[in-house]
Amino acid sequence: MRSETRRQAPGSAAPEALGLPQLQSGDIFFRLDQLGRILEWNEEAEKATGFGRAEALMMPFAVVCPQRAGQPFDLREILAGRDFAGGYATQRRDGTELQLYLYATAGGDGPEVIGVAREVGEFWRTRECIRVSEERYRLLLEQSLDAVVVADGRGRITDVNTAACRLFGYEPEELTRMTLADLLVPERARDTATGTIELLRRDGSLTDVFILSTRSGERLAVEVRAVLARVGEQDQILAIGRDVTQRLAAERELRVSEEKYRAMIEGAGDAVLLEAMDGRILDANVNASRLLGYTREELMQLRDENLSPAEVRPLLATMRDAVLKAGLFRGEAVIRRKDGVLVPAALSVSRIDLAGTAAAVVLLRDISERVRVQQxxxxxxxxxxxxxxxxxxxxxxxxxxxxxxxxxxxxxxxxxxxxxxxxxxxxxxxxxxxxxxxxxxxxxxxxxxxxxxxxxxxxxxxxxxxxxxxxxxxxxxxxxxxxxxxxxxxxxxxxITERRRLEEKLRDSEGQYRTAIDAMPDAVHVVDRDLRILLANRELEEWCRRLGLSDRVVGSRLPEAFPFLPPGVWQEYETVFETGQPLLSDEVNKVAGGQVHTETRKTPIIEGGRVTRVMTVIRDVTQ
Missing domain, CATH: 3.30.450.20 (PAS domain)
Structure with missing residues (x-):
């Protein structure tokens, strides 16, 4: 800074008599004429600059101490009464850097400039390092995507970054008037804050998830990493927080999804395998272990080819291609158990997306008994x-x-x-x-x-x-x-002339007909060409009650009595009425949230040379 006060003092006076700062050990003292030539040069000036007094006298100050940085050192301004005080960067005689704090004023017997300087290089370097360190600290603080909160040893907040303000909804000035306890949900604030600080004093650091409250009252799950450090004579807490509310919710949903998945495949009546499209087995349910004779861990070390006879292994790649293109493959296959026994199985392969990668769910059902019966x-x-x-x-x-x-x-x-x-x-x-x-x-x-x-x-x-x-x-x-x-x-x-005569006699004996049907252990009903139920035995009525359906089916049409049946069933009845041929079918239907497996036989009743009714025998084989 410059002063407008002009000081006059005889040249022989001590510097402090001229209004200069009192000289201390190591201070440089010099005096210049109006042209800037050196008139006086003390021993400290010689040591600091490398120029001896004899050679420095009458040399321009600007030559001995050329200014490299700082506010301009203007001789005319100083002679005009505006003192100079500030940093003055120059160099020594050997070219090394010299940092001075210089004060100069006009004085002496004539137009002269008197100055005192003090070497401050180490001070300025330290101060610059501190400034750079502060800038880096602030830059790091502000560039962090996580919330950063600094508090003293008692939990009073002293500094925050922008991310913390954004997370909690407060301005920086508001947060620095709060404590760490103020950010915790009210019902746990005091105990949690006290316990956390005590834990930090004991262990020096911690990582945990805290439930914190925003300005609007919203509760957030925040993962906090905190350390307790000694800064100077004080303890400081540095806490870095990341909002993990959505992540924890997603993890909960994932756990629930995995539990549902495991419950589903373990509850399935069929053997279930999860396979990669290259044939690796990724997962298996308990029924797969029972059917194939391997533990789940053993199955997850195998490929689908390990479960197939040698003669069908070349077809596996073709099947996978079909699943990739159509999304579904169904058929029958022969599988090899761990003990080498070959088992006929119904096969259903469905394509699914597993973490962005195509995979397959394979359902296997042992049809050994069905094959035996068919044979x-x-x-x-x-x-x-x-x-x-x-x-x-x-x-x-x-x-x-x-x-x-x-x-x-x-x-x-x-x-x-x-x-x-x-x-x-x-x-x-x-x-x-x-x-x-x-x-x-x-x-x-x-x-x-x-x-x-x-x-x-x-x-x-x-x-x-x-x-x-x-x-x-x-x-x-x-x-x-x-x-x-x-x-x-x-x-x-x-x-069938005689048989038809017998059938006509049987129709004439309806009571006997009813008794015979009611005595059957399977569910039986008779429908006409309009699919209206003309007759139902007791077992059918009981079966309807077990399924949660009305047992008053006589007089109803099949679609009304059994709404769960698919349209293909009506086509089967049309075929029986048209061809007069019995029809045996296996059916799987969803009823009241579960699956019902039945074997159904539709037998035509022929009168006068044409099919007038169809008798259906239903055997529930779900169990």
């Missing part, structure tokens, strides 16, 4: 077919024009015609009553056109050579060549 049924069917042929089934082949191409012995016995007599003759004109010809010919045309496929069941009257009528139940198959051209039909027919 027994197939063998029984083959025996039955052989029995029907031997016992007297009509075998009839017609060409594309409806002419007889083949008739077996039993057919000849029933019709009264030999095969030789009928070969080449029109079946419709020779062996059918006139009233049946149009209906049977239409069925024949439908088979030729392909509008009815598979084994087509049909009942119609035939006319014997003697002029009597017999009711025959036919199973018709279409014959085509390799190009798909229609060649004719092959039919097997059973004389």
């Amino acid at each position: 027994e049924l197939r063998a029984e069917k083959e025996r039955a077919q052989l029995y029907l042929y031997v016992a007297g089934v009509i075998l009839l082949a017609l060409d594309a024009a409806g002419r007889v191409a083949m008739l077996n012995r039993r057919g000849s016995e029933i019709l009264g015609w030999s095969e030789a007599e009928l070969l080449g003759r029109s079946w419709f004109d020779t062996c059918l009553p006139e009233r049946e010809r149009g209906r049977v010919a239409e069925t024949f045309r439908q088979l030729e056109a392909g509008t009815r496929t598979g084994i087509v069941y049909h009942e119609n009257l035939v006319l014997t050579r003697a002029g009597t009528e017999r009711l025959i139940a036919w199973n018709n198959a279409v014959l085509r060549d390799s190009a798909g051209r229609f060649l004719g039909t092959l039919s097997s027919g059973e004389d």
Whole structure:
């Protein structure tokens, strides 16, 4: 700074007599003429600058001590009465840096400048280091994304950063008038704050999650890392906090999700495997361990190929590709247990997204019993077919024009015609009553056109050579060549004339019919062509009550009585009414929050040569 006061003092006077600061040991004293030449130069000046008194006298001060930094040292300003006081950066004779604090004023016998300087290099360097350190501290504090709070040893807040203000909703001035306890939720503030400070004094640091309160009263879960340090003569607490409210909520949701996932796969009735798309097994439920004979830990060390017979392993990559493209694969497979036993299994593979990576959920169900039953049924069917042929089934082949191409012995016995007599003759004109010809010919045309496929069941009257009528139940198959051209039909027919008479007698005895159905252990109902329930046994009514459904089903239509059934079931009834063939199916339906597994047999009831009702037998195999 500069002073406007002009001081006059004789040149021979001591510096303090001239109004200068009192000289201390090590202070530089000099005197300059109006041109800035050195008139006086003490011993300390010689030591500080490296210029001796003899060579310095009459040299310009600006040459001996050239100014490198600081406020301008203007000789004219000082001679005009404006004193100089401030930092003066120069260099020694050897070129090294010299930092001075210099005071100069006008005085002496004539126009002169008298000055006192003190070397302050170490002081300024220390002060600059402190300034830089403070700036770095503040920069670090403000650049931190976490909330930073500094408090004294008693928990009074002394400093905060912007992130802390943003987190708690206070201004810096407000926070520095608060204590750490003020940020804790009220019901735990005092005990928690006191206990935390005591813990810091004991251990020096801590990391924990605290429930803190914002200015608006919102409660936040904040993960705090705090240290207690000795700064000078005082204790200081440095606390760094990060809002983990959402993270903890997400972790809770993840735990709940994992618990639900584990409960779901462990509660599943099937074996469940979680697999990577390269075949690695990532997880397995307890049913998988039971089915495959491995522990869960052992399964998680295996790949899907380890559970497959060698001959099917090349197909695994194809299956994975199908799952990646379509998202789902279903079929049957043979799996190898740990003990080497091969087990037939129903297989369902679904694609899922697992942490951004495609994976697969594999469901396996042991169908050994079902395969065994199917094999027994197939063998029984083959025996039955052989029995029907031997016992007297009509075998009839017609060409594309409806002419007889083949008739077996039993057919000849029933019709009264030999095969030789009928070969080449029109079946419709020779062996059918006139009233049946149009209906049977239409069925024949439908088979030729392909509008009815598979084994087509049909009942119609035939006319014997003697002029009597017999009711025959036919199973018709279409014959085509390799190009798909229609060649004719092959039919097997059973004389059901007497059986139909017995059925009519059975209908006349409704009471006996009801008693027989009620005695059945399975659920039974009978529907007409409108799918309206005409009859239901006691077991069906009890089954409805167990499922939480109304047991008053008689008179209702199937979709009303059993709303959980899919549309495909109605199509199955249409098929039975149309073809007259029994239909056996396995069904899985969701009822009242659970799954119900049933085996269902739909049997046609034929009256007057047509299916008028269908009797359904339902066996609940859920357990």
